[in-house]
Amino acid sequence: MTAPKFTTGQRVRIADRTPPVHHRVPSYAKGQVGIIERVCGMHGEPEKFIRGDGIPAQRLYRVTIPQTELWKPYDGTASDILEIEIFEHWLEPAE
Amino acid sequence: MTGHDHSRTFQADHPEPTSDAARIGLALRELLIEAGHYTVDEEQVVIAAMQGASPENGAKIVARAWTDPAYRERLLRNGGKALEEASFDIAPYEFTVMENTGDIHNVIVCTLCSCYPRSLLGMSPAWYKSKSYRSRVVREPRKVLAEFGVKLNEDVDVRVHDSTAELRYMVLPQRPAGTDGWSEEKLASLVTRDSLIGTQRDLRVRCRS
Numbered sequence: 001m002t003a004p005k006f007t008t009g010q011r012v013r014i015a016d017r018t019p020p021v022h023h024r025v026p027s028y029a030k031g032q033v034g035i036i037e038r039v040c041g042m043h044g045e046p047e048k049f050i051r052g053d054g055i056p057a058q059r060l061y062r063v064t065i066p067q068t069e070l071w072k073p074y075d076g077t078a079s080d081i082l083e084i085e086i087f088e089h090w091l092e093p094a095e
Numbered sequence: 096m097t098g099h100d101h102s103r104t105f106q107a108d109h110p111e112p113t114s115d116a117a118r119i120g121l122a123l124r125e126l127l128i129e130a131g132h133y134t135v136d137e138e139q140v141v142i143a144a145m146q147g148a149s150p151e152n153g154a155k156i157v158a159r160a161w162t163d164p165a166y167r168e169r170l171l172r173n174g175g176k177a178l179e180e181a182s183f184d185i186a187p188y189e190f191t192v193m194e195n196t197g198d199i200h201n202v203i204v205c206t207l208c209s210c211y212p213r214s215l216l217g218m219s220p221a222w223y224k225s226k227s228y229r230s231r232v233v234r235e236p237r238k239v240l241a242e243f244g245v246k247l248n249e250d251v252d253v254r255v256h257d258s259t260a261e262l263r264y265m266v267l268p269q270r271p272a273g274t275d276g277w278s279e280e281k282l283a284s285l286v287t288r289d290s291l292i293g294t295q296r297d298l299r300v301r302c303r304s
Contacts, residue, residue, distance in 0.1 A: 026206045028233065028234075045260075060261055080252055080255075081255070082257060084256075085260040085262050
């Protein structure tokens with residue numbers, strides 16, 4: 001089991017890319033900056049699986065994004081949030 | 096399942112496929128069975144397990160968390176381990192419980208498909224799988240919740256959980272007032288399926304005469 005690259009509370013950016021295979025990042029979350037809510041376990045991720053490479057396990061995280069950052073305009077309050085699961089290879093440290 | 100014509104449908108009461116996607120799905124299933132990846136009998140075991148699961152399982156977990164603060168702590172910290180303690184198991188998924196409080200309301204969705212803790216709570220409701228719910232509850236959660244009858248003041252934060260990968264979620268609703276001293280069994284009877292998804296907030300204490 002590989003050590004997690006990110007820790008709870010760290011700011012991260014979700015990659016903005018669209019590989020031509022099944023992937024588990026909805027378009028609304030691509031390119032967004034959020035905060036690691038928790039470090040989850042290692043799981044098989046589908047992008048590699050579809051190429052027949054087996055299912056290499058990847059670290060999974062929960063990422064918190066403010067709703068007001070995701071949707072403009074957003075009909076709610078500044079403390080409303082969205083939380084989403086993102087695999088490690090989709091994340092990079094953000095300022 | 097000898098004599099079962101699995102070349103047509105995998106459940107006797109299942110309608111004939113009407114879309115190309117459904118036909119492709121059934122064809123793929125035939126190929127997997129013919130190639131020996133799994134058997135019809137194994138498939139029936141999985142279907143039976145899902146049909147045997149129901150929101151009552153979630154209600155039992157909720158009632159236990161309401162009456163046992165140490166269990167509630169464990170449930171929120173590591174849902175999977177707390178489930179095992181109660182003799183449930185949703186492996187290989189990570190079970191994650193989000194607690195509603197006076198100023199937090201949680202609601203669960205799977206925008207990419209319709210992920211749901213089926214082996215614990217049974218099949219998800221039809222609206223949970225609808226494109227309308229999946230696309231709108233992330234974009235305008237307060238409006239969608241209001242349509243379900245959940246009117247939230249601005250002092251309550253909304254937390255939308257998009258189940259995109261390997262976690263499966265359940266909401267821990269708030270224990271209603273006026274239930275002091277109730278047994279776990281009686282408390283569990285108050286918990287609804289929708290309150291475990293977050294499209295219901297206040298649980299009703301039914302008055303029995």
